[in-house]
Amino acid sequence: MGKSKWTKKDLDEFKNYISDKRKKVIEEVDQAKQRAEDMLKNDSTNAIYSSHMADAGSDLVEMEKAYYFVQRESQFLKYLNRAIDMIEKGTFGICSGCQELISKERLMEVPHTRSCFACKSKR
Numbered sequence: 001m002g003k004s005k006w007t008k009k010d011l012d013e014f015k016n017y018i019s020d021k022r023k024k025v026i027e028e029v030d031q032a033k034q035r036a037e038d039m040l041k042n043d044s045t046n047a048i049y050s051s052h053m054a055d056a057g058s059d060l061v062e063m064e065k066a067y068y069f070v071q072r073e074s075q076f077l078k079y080l081n082r083a084i085d086m087i088e089k090g091t092f093g094i095c096s097g098c099q100e101l102i103s104k105e106r107l108m109e110v111p112h113t114r115s116c117f118a119c120k121s122k123r
């Protein structure tokens, strides 16, 4: 009959899990940014116009990869922040469709989700 609630212990667990994940993502994003910057510094003046066009090309691909990685991870970071926000507001892990608790497995995959698998599939 709905109105299920997470225990404090469950919520603490989620919060730790998400915070850990967030820390890791922030580190990875920093590293990727650093990599891209290093590439720019080292290569922009000579490599692209050098005779080693193949190298310059693969550097560009690497840069692009780093760029998209940062984009994607930054988006993910926003989701993680939102999830933590939801934990604090008490709306975390509760389906907005049926008010039931969302399964832990699903929350570990998509912590910011607002609907359980059944409701998500219905839409």
Ligand SMILES: [Zn+2]
Pocket: 095, 096, 097, 098, 099, 100, 115, 116, 117, 118, 119, 120
């Ligand atoms: Zn639901």
